[in-house]
Amino acid sequence: xxxxxxxxxxxxxxxxxxxxxxxxxxxxxxxxxxxxxxxxxxxxxxxxxxxxxxxxxxxxxxxxxxxxxxxxxxxxxxxxxxxxxxxxxxxxxxxxxxxxxxxxxxxxxxxxxxxxxxxxxxxxxxxxxxxxxxxxxxxxxxxxxxxxxxxxxxxxxxxxxxxxxxxxxxxxxxxxxxxxxxxxxxxxxxxxxxxxxxxxxxxxxxxxxxxxxxxxxxxxxxxxxxxxxxxxxxxxxxxxxxxxxxxxxxxxxxxxxxxxxxxxxxxxxxxxxxxxxxxxxxxxxxxxxxxxxxxxxxxxxxxxxxxxxxxxxxxxxxxxxxxxxxxxxxxxxxxxxxxxxxxxxxxxxxxxxxxxxxxxxxxxxxxxxxxxxxxxxxxxxxxxxxxxxxxxxxxxxxxxxxxxxxxxxxxxxx
Amino acid sequence: xxxxxxxxxxxxxxxxxxxxxxxxxxxxxxxxxxxxxxxxxxxxxxxxxxxxxxxxxxxxxxxxxxxxxxxxxxxxxxxxxxxxxxxxxxxxxxxxxxxxxxxxxxxxxxxxxxxxxxxxxxxxxxxxxxxxxxxxxxxxxxxxxxxxxxxxxxxxxxxxxxxxxxxxxxxxxxxxxxxxxxxxxxxxxxxxxxxxxxxxxxxxxxxxxxxxxxxxxxxxxxxxxxxxxxxxxxxxxxxxxxxxxxxxxxxxxxxxxxxxxxxxxxxxxxxxxxxxxxxxxxxxxxxxxxxxxxxxxxxxxxxxxxxxxxxxxxxxxxxxxxxxxxxxxxxxxxxxxxxxxxxxxxxxxxxxxxxxxxxxxxxxxxxxxxxxxxxxxxxxxxxxxxxxxxxxxxxxxxxxxxxxxxxxxxxxxx
Numbered sequence: 001x002x003x004x005x006x007x008x009x010x011x012x013x014x015x016x017x018x019x020x021x022x023x024x025x026x027x028x029x030x031x032x033x034x035x036x037x038x039x040x041x042x043x044x045x046x047x048x049x050x051x052x053x054x055x056x057x058x059x060x061x062x063x064x065x066x067x068x069x070x071x072x073x074x075x076x077x078x079x080x081x082x083x084x085x086x087x088x089x090x091x092x093x094x095x096x097x098x099x100x101x102x103x104x105x106x107x108x109x110x111x112x113x114x115x116x117x118x119x120x121x122x123x124x125x126x127x128x129x130x131x132x133x134x135x136x137x138x139x140x141x142x143x144x145x146x147x148x149x150x151x152x153x154x155x156x157x158x159x160x161x162x163x164x165x166x167x168x169x170x171x172x173x174x175x176x177x178x179x180x181x182x183x184x185x186x187x188x189x190x191x192x193x194x195x196x197x198x199x200x201x202x203x204x205x206x207x208x209x210x211x212x213x214x215x216x217x218x219x220x221x222x223x224x225x226x227x228x229x230x231x232x233x234x235x236x237x238x239x240x241x242x243x244x245x246x247x248x249x250x251x252x253x254x255x256x257x258x259x260x261x262x263x264x265x266x267x268x269x270x271x272x273x274x275x276x277x278x279x280x281x282x283x284x285x286x287x288x289x290x291x292x293x294x295x296x297x298x299x300x301x302x303x304x305x306x307x308x309x310x311x312x313x314x315x316x317x318x319x320x321x322x323x324x325x326x327x328x329x330x331x332x333x334x335x336x337x338x339x340x341x342x343x344x345x346x347x348x349x350x351x352x353x354x355x356x357x358x359x360x361x362x363x364x365x366x367x368x369x370x371x372x373x374x375x376x377x378x379x380x381x382x383x384x385x386x387x388x389x390x391x392x393x394x395x396x397x398x399x400x401x402x403x404x405x406x407x408x409x410x411x412x413x414x
Numbered sequence: 415x416x417x418x419x420x421x422x423x424x425x426x427x428x429x430x431x432x433x434x435x436x437x438x439x440x441x442x443x444x445x446x447x448x449x450x451x452x453x454x455x456x457x458x459x460x461x462x463x464x465x466x467x468x469x470x471x472x473x474x475x476x477x478x479x480x481x482x483x484x485x486x487x488x489x490x491x492x493x494x495x496x497x498x499x500x501x502x503x504x505x506x507x508x509x510x511x512x513x514x515x516x517x518x519x520x521x522x523x524x525x526x527x528x529x530x531x532x533x534x535x536x537x538x539x540x541x542x543x544x545x546x547x548x549x550x551x552x553x554x555x556x557x558x559x560x561x562x563x564x565x566x567x568x569x570x571x572x573x574x575x576x577x578x579x580x581x582x583x584x585x586x587x588x589x590x591x592x593x594x595x596x597x598x599x600x601x602x603x604x605x606x607x608x609x610x611x612x613x614x615x616x617x618x619x620x621x622x623x624x625x626x627x628x629x630x631x632x633x634x635x636x637x638x639x640x641x642x643x644x645x646x647x648x649x650x651x652x653x654x655x656x657x658x659x660x661x662x663x664x665x666x667x668x669x670x671x672x673x674x675x676x677x678x679x680x681x682x683x684x685x686x687x688x689x690x691x692x693x694x695x696x697x698x699x700x701x702x703x704x705x706x707x708x709x710x711x712x713x714x715x716x717x718x719x720x721x722x723x724x725x726x727x728x729x730x731x732x733x734x735x736x737x738x739x740x741x742x743x744x745x746x747x748x749x750x751x752x753x754x755x756x757x758x759x760x761x762x763x764x765x766x767x768x769x770x771x772x773x774x775x776x777x778x779x780x781x782x783x784x785x786x787x788x789x790x791x792x793x794x795x796x797x798x799x800x801x802x803x804x805x806x807x808x809x810x811x812x813x814x815x816x817x818x819x820x821x822x823x824x825x826x827x828x
Contacts, residue, residue, distance in 0.1 A: 091689040092641045092697070134691050197646030214645065218692065227506045229800040230681035231628065231706055231774035232611030235674035237797075243682050246663035253657045253731070260649035267644035268657050270690045275505045277548050278632065278683050278702045279775065280800045283506070288692045292645055317667070360645035361693065383651075386643040386694045 003117040003409060005348060009401045010114070014107040015394045020047070021087070021103060022095040031388025032095050036088040036130035037065070037169035044087050045175060048102070048127060055109050057125070061177025064142040064155050065129035065170045068179075071109055073122035073412065079185040081119075081412040082371075083108065083404065084126030085193060085363060090134045094390025096380060100397060101192045102127050108405040119412035121187055128363045129170075136166045137288075138218075138327060143363035146182040147370050186371040188338060188411050191364040192404045193375060194392055198383030199356055206351040206399035208377025209343050214359040215299035215330030218290040221248060221310050225319040228281040238281055239318040242273040245285035247313035248321070252289040255305050264293040264302060265359075294357055296331055303328075329365045335372035338411075342374055345406040351399040360385075376400050376407070417531040417823060419762060423815045424528070428521040429808045434461070435501070435517060436509040445802025446509050450502040450544035451479070451583035458501050459589060462516070462541060469523050471539070475591025478556040478569050479543035479584045482593075485523055487536040487826065493599040495533075495826040496785075497522065497818065498540030499607060499777060504548045508804025510794060514811060515606045516541050522819040533826035535601055542777045543584075549574045551702075552632075552741060557777035560596040561784045596784065602752060602825050603781040605789045606818045608806055610774045612797030620765040620813035622791025623757050628773040629713035629744030632704040635662060635724050639733040642695040652695055656687040658731035659699035665723035666703040669716055678707040678716060679773075708771055710745055717742075743779045749786035752825070756788055759820040765813040774799075790814050790821070 024047065025040025027033030034040040045067065049059055052069035060068040070080065085101025105125040112119070128146075133139025136158040144150045156167030170176040195201070200208050225239030249268035256266030270288040291302035307323065314321030346353045358364075358375055367373040378400035381391040438461065439454025441447030448454040459481060463473055466483035474482045484494065499515025519539040526533070542560075547553025550572040558564045570581030584590040609615070614622050639653030663682035670680030684702040705716035721737065728735030760767045772778075772789055781787040792814035795805040 090641070090694055091691070092694075133693050134689065137692055139693050195646070196643050198648075198651075216645065227504070227801045228798070229610050229774055230683055230704060231630065231679070232609070232797055232799070233679070234612075234677070235670045235679055237612075240667070240682060242685060243663060243667045246660040246667075246682060246685070249657060249660035250664050253654070253660075256649045263648070265645070265647070265649055267695065268654060268660060269644055269692050269694065269696075271656060271660070271685065271687065272690070273685065275548065276684050276686070277505070278551055278704070279547050279553050280504055280506075280683065281681065282683075290644060290692070360643055383646055384642070385646070387641045 003115050007111065007115065009107045009111050009405055011394050011398050013110065014103065014401060017103050018095065018099065021099055027092055028388040032089040032093045033091050034089040035091060035135040036132065037135065037166065037173055041088055042173035048087060051106060052125065055106065055113055057109065060179045061175055062179040062181045063152060063177055064145050064181050065175040065177065066142050066146060067127040069125040071123045074118055074120050076122055078121040079187040080122040080124045081187050081408050082124045082126055083190045083408050084128065085191050086128045086131035088130060088132050090132050090386045092388055094385055094387060096194045096390055096392050097196065097385050098131055100194055100378065104192045104401050104404055107401060108408060111405060119409060120414065121412040123408060123412050131363055135160045139361055140363050140366055143366040147366035148182060149366060152181055182370065189364060189367040189371055189373040190404060190408050191362060191375045192400050193362060193377060194380040194385065195377040196360050196380065196383060196385040200354065200377060200379035201381055201383060203354065205354040207346045207353045207403055209339060209353050209355045210334060210358045210375035210377055211339060211355045212332045212334065212357050213330045213365055214292045214294055214357050215296040216290055216292040216328060216361065217299060217303040218327040219306055219323050220325035221287045221321060221323050223285045223314055223319045223321045225283045225317065227275065227283045230279050230281060233281065240281045241285040241319050242276065242282040244314045244317035244319040244321055245271050245273065245287045247316055248287055248309055249289065251309035251313060252306060255291060255302055259293060259298065259302060264298060266291045266302060292359060299330065329361065333365060333368040334374045338372050338374035341410060342376055342403060342407050345410060346403045349402055349406065376403050417529050421525065421529065423521045423525050423819055425808050425812050427524065428517065428815060431517050432509065432513065435513055441506055442802040446503040446507045447505050448503040449505060449549040450546065451549065451587055455502055456587035462501060465520060466539065469527055471523065474593045475589055476593040476595045477566060477591055478559045478595050479589040479591065480556050480560060481541040483539040485537045488532055488534050490536055492535040493601040494536035494538045495601050495822055496538045496540055497604045497822050498542065499605050500542045500545035502544055502546050504546050504800045506802055508799055508801060510608045510804055510806050511610065511799050512545055514608055514792065518606045518815050518818055521815060522822060525819060533823060534828065535826040537822060537826050545777055550580045553775055554777050554780055557780040561780035562596060563780060566595055600785040603778060603785055603787040604818060604822050605776060605778040606814050607776060607789060607791060608794040608799065609791040610794065610797060610799040613770055614768065614791060614793035615795055615797060617768065619768040621760045621767045621817050623753060623767050623769045624748060624772050624789035624791055625753060625769045626746045626748065626771050627744045627779055628706045628708055628771050629710040630704055630706040630742060630775065631713060631717040632741040633720055633737050634739035635701045635735060636738050637699045637728055637733045637735045639697045639731065641689065641697045644693050644695060647695065653732040654695045655699040655733050656690065656696040658728045658733040658735055659685050659687065659701045661727035661730055662701055662723055663703065665727060666720060669705060669719050673707060673712065673716060678712060680705045680716060706773060713744065743775065747779060747782040748788045752786050752788035755824060756790055756817060756821050759824060760817045763816055763820065790817050
């Protein structure tokens with residue numbers, strides 16, 4: 001039986017693969033806590049590699065731990081079509097975020113194997129290391145390195161809160177590969193992902209066509225003050241870095257609310273202080289926050305407000321404050337031809353579709369810098385994610401899986 | 415030579431003892447980082463015990479690690495006069511806070527030894543465990559236990575940020591004694607301490623007569639929200655516990671400023687959140703804050719505002735919030751006769767004096783619950799404390815040392 005317009009993935013096989021994955025690195029009830037380069041991450045990597053080998057794929061691991069599983073094409077000299085996402089999760093993560101993109105790609109390959117269909121171009125699956133950034137900052141570390149945004153040594157030196165570095169942990173779990181990171185030609189990159197937002201679920205739309213990325217700007221901020229006794233030191237002599245950071249986080253939250261009516265968001269995500277103890281005024285604090293908006297110009301205004309709030313918050317607490325690292329992404333980064341092809345395939349398969357932006361960060365954002373890239377979204381219940389209550393049914397996921405299969409094969413058979 | 419009104423401490427001997435202490439547990443330049451029950455705390459305890467034995471004192475260690483060093487009286491059946499404070503420091507502490515009270519008491523004993531003067535009542539020096547609360551919360555843990563405010567088992571179970579418990583660390587450093595905690599009669603408790611405020615230094619007054627304690631109220635607060643993705647989750651669906659805690663800390667700081675003109679203070683002291691990571695909304699946060707005012711009624715109003723701010727801050731972030739532990743102290747807790755005696759001795763010695771309240775927490779607050787207690791303050795530069803820049807000269811300390819000597823001997827010879 002040849003690959004045809006009536007070919008569909010094996011939904012039960014895909015679902016049992018998801019369920020097996022959900023047993024590795026269990027978090028709060030039903031969820032996952034599979035932090036990058038942890039023992040649980042090693043365990044799912046080992047199982048994933050075994051699945052890929054059983055599917056006849058050739059495994060390559062690069063020097064930041066990205067796993068590539070390759071299926072030969074009729075012309076193996078052509079640049080491959082790449083599909084994938086990430087198998088790591090947040091500390092209180094779900095069983096679908098990222099994982100659907102990797103295991104959905106595996107299901108597509110298994111379907112091709114069932115049919116004995118060999119594509120013109122090679123096809124590869126990828127599992128990117130540390131997409132979440134839940135253990136090592138920044139997120140999307142390894143796809144960023146693949147795309148040339150981050151230096152290899154810098155990535156290896158990223159610290160975790162538990163003291164080990166990215167490079168040390170990569171070696172410890174046995175996934176410090178020897179393949180160079182990036183630098184090779186790719187035909188295209190597809191990433192299937194749960195929407196992580198409520199739109200598709202609310203509208204009961206089956207497939208999300210991702211047209212562009214929300215504009216997002218992140219800020220790592222540091223405040224410096226001076227320690228003092230929480231008792232006798234008069235208010236006017238205090239330089240409490242914890243207060244400076246708290247004032248910034250409140251300002252950031254207020255900025256988010258100011259743009260909530262147009263879908264803007266601002267997140268007070270992280271704060272640490274020292275000594276951070278009862279009885280003493282803290283002399284040091286760090287905060288991480290971000291702003292996001294569909295309109296790049298509005299996102300720029302929000303970002304400007306955050307920058308100003310750093311100085312104001314510091315001054316009100318008698319401290320100094322500075323943004324010591326910034327990141328940003330967003331805009332019309334995806335390939336227009338791939339977007340059109342995804343829409344055509346989805347409609348040919350009879351699914352309802354909707355154009356929408358991606359609001360979260362994804363490895364596809366970095367991949368769009370080095371090859372044509374596109375994303376396909378599936379619905380998830382209420383848009384809940386980064387939470388053990390993240391949910392999707394096999395029926396939620398089936399349309400996206402089939403669109404990924406047909407779009408990738410269509411591309412690989414060009 | 416008998417003890418007389420012309421007797422004075424040996425200032426050079428005292429100063430060299432302070433300098434020796436300042437070599438143990440060095441922190442930032444010139445300061446100390448001698449956290450309770452750490453290796454550095456063990457080291458100063460060992461040295462202190464050796465000094466006491468050299469002075470002919472009998473050592474007793476109780477089950478929370480308090481060290482008592484006893485000098486017999488002519489009638490050893492009488493309740494002893496106790497003098498002391500604490501040898502532990504903040505993470506960025508100075509070399510005088512607490513230490514002057516313990517080593518000043520030692521100097522008083524050494525002076526009596528020089529003269530061969532035996533007091534009517536026994537005199538004891540005490541070093542209280544974990545006054546600072548910089549490693550184990552709450553502060554003044556072991557004097558609180560001595561005074562019956564805290565149960566022994568509860569104290570032993572206090573966790574540190576580095577995972578070890580109070581009891582485990584007490585055993586590890588060899589200071590889990592077998593003497594019962596408290597429960598014996600004391601004649602009086604004297605505590606000499608640097609002011610930790612700017613008043614004496616600014617006025618060039620030599621001795622502070624501590625008339626009462628600032629009214630202080632502390633609040634341990636917990637907020638619960640829900641994790642969510644920092645990207646797609648709309649502002650109106652968020653329940654960010656970190657935002658709730660930040661809003662509380664800002665409200666607390668504002669309360670402090672509202673009462674700054676009458677010497678009120680409010681401190682945002684500590685905050686922790688989980689997962690506290692870029693890319694995710696935190697579902698849990700804890701904060702510690704306190705308010706302090708010289709007027710107990712005003713302190714009560716400030717405390718009431720904090721209680722209301724907990725609910726308001728939680729609600730604005732879509733979270734729940736509750737105060738899960740409170741503490742408070744303050745008021746006219748010191749013994750009026752001892753205060754009068756201290757004033758008389760200071761004036762007889764020719765020192766300038768000033769009545770003033772104590773604004774920080776001290777072990778003397780708990781001791782005032784079980785026996786007559788009083789405090790003597792010495793100036794320190796600019797009132798800077800809980801900071802490596804805490805400074806005092808030997809001339810700053812000399813008057814307080816002599817007042818302690820004379821007041822304690824006066825009491826012990828009754």
